[in-house]
Amino acid sequence: MNKEEQVLRMTKIVSDFVGHVAKVLPDDVQEKITELANDERNPLAKTIYATMKENMKLAKELSRPSCQDTGVLQYWVRVGANYPLLGELESILRNATYQATQETPLRHNCVETFDEYNTGKNIGTLAPYILWDIVPDRDDVEIFPYMAGGGCSLPGSGKTLMPGEGYEGVAKFVLDLMTSYGLNACPPLLIGVGVATSIDTAALLSKKALMRPVSSVAPNERAAKMEQLLEDGINSLHIGPQGMGGDKCLLGVNIEHGARHPSVISVAVNVGCWNHRRGHMVFDKDGQCTILSHSGVTY
Ligand code: SF4
Structure with missing residues (x-):
């Protein structure tokens, strides 16, 4: 696969995973909500937890975002200094965000500050925001997509x-x-x-x-x-x-x-919030992707 094909493939995987994160909460959050629901004694609180669990179930079954506020996309990237697509990563994440917005679909949440218009793409000035950590002597990349809701x-x-x-x-x-x-x-x-x-x-x-x-x-x-x-x-x-x-x-x-x-x-x-939409994915130097936050998801 040449570099252009690698970039397109990675963009598609990140876009698909962002769409998945919008619909399915990570394993640790699901487990914690179940634990809180089981321990809760207040009847109204128990009903709310039951509603949350029904919400999670339906979002997955109907393939729809688990909250109407799909947030502003942010990525924390822990990338090896020797990762082959280091120079392409920023544009991969921007394009994946736009692609996920179209395909999932995600609500348009990116308003340009001062100019006050919605870009309609979930990308804009410093959006998605990318937080970089460069790690010496590594050739892979860990990406944490996160959907920061307004509330x-x-x-x-x-x-x-x-x-x-x-x-x-x-x-x-x-x-x-x-x-x-x-x-x-x-x-x-x-x-x-x-x-x-x-x-x-x-x-x-x-x-x-x-x-x-x-x-x-x-x-x-x-x-x-x-x-x-x-x-x-x-x-x-x-x-x-x-x-x-x-x-x-x-x-x-x-x-x-x-x-x-x-x-x-x-x-x-x-x-x-309870709808803590955070993912964790790793790409090795050959483009092999492993998902660590959501069991059963493979690309
Ligand atoms: S705080 Fe979270 S669950 Fe509540 S509306 Fe915002 S994104 Fe949705």
């Missing part, structure tokens, strides 16, 4: 805290955000938290945190402890599924962190 993007926020506010300040920031905006994001939620030196690094890390599986634990022991404390604290608010009350309201809390200047600590939050 679940709404609580997204960040702040550089005053010296002295410390980790208590981080916890207070996250909890204040959840008590004020959490309801808008269609719980149960996945809370991505970034803690780092400046607001830009914290914000990017909070989005990367949403790419981790919902029941994963931060490798740093103290970060893992904060994940658990925040999860317990937010669940104890009894917001429940869709904010209608219930025992729990979270898929989980994922924290990513980076080193920081000693006199500041920045925190940012990005939120995923």
